[in-house]
Amino acid sequence: MNCKECYRYLGEYVDRTLDDCALAEMEAHIRVCPKCASLAAELGGVASLVKSLDRQAAPSGFEDRLNAQILHRKEEAKPGLLRRLLLGVPPEVYGYRRSLGPALATVLLTAAVGTSLMFTNYNASGDAAYINAVQQQHVTFASANPLSDESALILSDRMKELNEPL
Amino acid sequence: MRYLLTFTYILTLAFAYAPASSAAPSGSLVLKRMLASEGSRAYVGTQVTTLAADSNVTSEQKVARYGYKGMRMEYLSPQRLKGEVIADNGKVIMHYIPSRKVVRTHPSRLAMQRQRLMQMSRGNLKAKLVGSDRIAGRSAYVIEVSPVRSRVLTRKFWVDTATWVKLKTEDIGPNGAVISTSYFKKIKYVPSIPASMFKVNPPDGVRVKRGPASASRLLSLEQAQDKAGFRVLSPSYLPPGFRFAGATVTRFRGDNMVAVRYTDGMTSFSIMQVPDNALKPRFQRRLRGGPERTGAGYSWKQNGISLTIIGRIPYNQITNIADSVK
Ligand SMILES: [Zn+2]
Numbered sequence: 314m315n316c317k318e319c320y321r322y323l324g325e326y327v328d329r330t331l332d333d334c335a336l337a338e339m340e341a342h343i344r345v346c347p348k349c350a351s352l353a354a355e356l357g358g359v360a361s362l363v364k365s366l367d368r369q370a371a372p373s374g375f376e377d378r379l380n381a382q383i384l385h386r387k388e389e390a391k392p393g394l395l396r397r398l399l400l401g402v403p404p405e406v407y408g409y410r411r412s413l414g415p416a417l418a419t420v421l422l423t424a425a426v427g428t429s430l431m432f433t434n435y436n437a438s439g440d441a442a443y444i445n446a447v448q449q450q451h452v453t454f455a456s457a458n459p460l461s462d463e464s465a466l467i468l469s470d471r472m473k474e475l476n477e478p479l
Numbered sequence: 480m481r482y483l484l485t486f487t488y489i490l491t492l493a494f495a496y497a498p499a500s501s502a503a504p505s506g507s508l509v510l511k512r513m514l515a516s517e518g519s520r521a522y523v524g525t526q527v528t529t530l531a532a533d534s535n536v537t538s539e540q541k542v543a544r545y546g547y548k549g550m551r552m553e554y555l556s557p558q559r560l561k562g563e564v565i566a567d568n569g570k571v572i573m574h575y576i577p578s579r580k581v582v583r584t585h586p587s588r589l590a591m592q593r594q595r596l597m598q599m600s601r602g603n604l605k606a607k608l609v610g611s612d613r614i615a616g617r618s619a620y621v622i623e624v625s626p627v628r629s630r631v632l633t634r635k636f637w638v639d640t641a642t643w644v645k646l647k648t649e650d651i652g653p654n655g656a657v658i659s660t661s662y663f664k665k666i667k668y669v670p671s672i673p674a675s676m677f678k679v680n681p682p683d684g685v686r687v688k689r690g691p692a693s694a695s696r697l698l699s700l701e702q703a704q705d706k707a708g709f710r711v712l713s714p715s716y717l718p719p720g721f722r723f724a725g726a727t728v729t730r731f732r733g734d735n736m737v738a739v740r741y742t743d744g745m746t747s748f749s750i751m752q753v754p755d756n757a758l759k760p761r762f763q764r765r766l767r768g769g770p771e772r773t774g775a776g777y778s779w780k781q782n783g784i785s786l787t788i789i790g791r792i793p794y795n796q797i798t799n800i801a802d803s804v805k
Pocket of ligand 1: 315316317319342346348349350
């Protein structure tokens with residue numbers, strides 16, 4: 314493998330989606346080429362977590378059971394605070410926790426949200442897909458302004474989505 | 480806050496007493512150079528973002544950026560976002576959400592910035608050099624940019640004196656409070672970044688959920704009206720300094736969704752409009768009881784249309800706008 318090929322496969326390399334053969338070639342090149350090694354190290358930091366996290370994120374099939382039980386009611390699943398509160402609770406007690414969840418979530422959110430410029434109250438919308446579409450449309454437009462703080466816009470958008478109770 | 484003021488004061492003093500020969504650039508020149516660097520520079524870094532006003536949430540993310548060719552962001556924290564990847568290859572954004580095993584696609588922001596889809600009204604903005612600082616071990620000019628007439632937002636940028644890349648951004652509300660901050664903890668400039676970095680290669684079993692394919696062109700109100708198939712509403716009241724920026728028409732559940740956009744050059748808000756029956760019955764019922772504040776915006780119904788105002792502007796302004804919509 315030469316530098317040009319090495320460069321072309323860097324994305325797959327840092328995502329760890331290269332097949333074993335290409336990976337071996339790549340690693341052989343990186344061992345002898347300081348230029349590619351340094352770039353791979355820089356970029357590697359950006360993407361190194363994707364693979365390992367995928368396994369952690371869906372722990373014990375619980376999420377699937379949860380999905381099967383409740384999320385079929387919504388075409389746009391909302392993991393959010395409520396589901397995090399419930400994560401780890403066995404499915405058989407879920408019915409009980411479901412009635413408790415929204416109240417608890419509201420209390421926690423009221424404590425956490427503080428002095429929002431605009432919204433201090435995250436009502437369940439009754440139409441998550443609509444809210445999501447509206448949010449996405451606006452964020453895309455707002456961050457088309459090169460002066461916008463894209464990271465803040467994306468984070469704010471994601472947190473709103475996660476905080477929207479079921 | 481007092482610390483910040485003192486700090487700004489010292490910076491201002493330091494700048495005021497700098498020798499005349501140091502040839503410090505003007506605020507508008509720094510802004511111009513900063514905008515030009517957006518299209519070309521390649522760098523990799525670790526960025527920290529804090530939303531003070533929303534919820535006091537802080538995130539840390541790895542960022543790779545190569546001009547308008549590509550951007551990649553991966554969350555390291557908070558725990559709820561850890562592992563999420565947002566990759567923009569200049570055509571489409573892929574947002575990988577591991578906890579939901581989904582990749583969502585959105586129109587490319589880089590493409591819109593390249594096309595200058597949202598025209599900044601430069602005559603509407605003033606930029607002032609307010610000092611210098613060090614961010615991520617690099618020396619930076621500090622500039623303060625605000626709309627000439629609007630009072631919603633002032634934004635400060637820390638701009639690398641050698642590369643003109645923005646190293647830190649701070650949004651300050653009308654009452655002087657910091658709303659959000661993003662800065663690089665570490666940044667390293669590289670000659671280029673391979674295109675393969677700007678797409679997500681999700682593991683097996685991940686579902687791709689496609690959003691609209693490309694950035695829609697901005698339309699005039701008349702053009703949007705022609706495409707919509709229903710009467711598009713607009714407000715007679717706008718907050719000071721805001722003006723119409725353009726409209727888009729996209730599809731939502733088989734209906735047209737119209738977004739009418741307004742900006743003061745820094746902040747923007749959208750009035751989203753879709754026929755009532757496009758919404759889920761539960762939401763329709765709620766709107767029948769009057770306007771609703773949801774996590775996304777302020778929604779109400781009027782003339783058989785459901786409207787939502789969304790944008791980072793003060794709540795009382797939102798209700799003033801909503802009351803004036805006809
Ligand atoms: Zn090489």
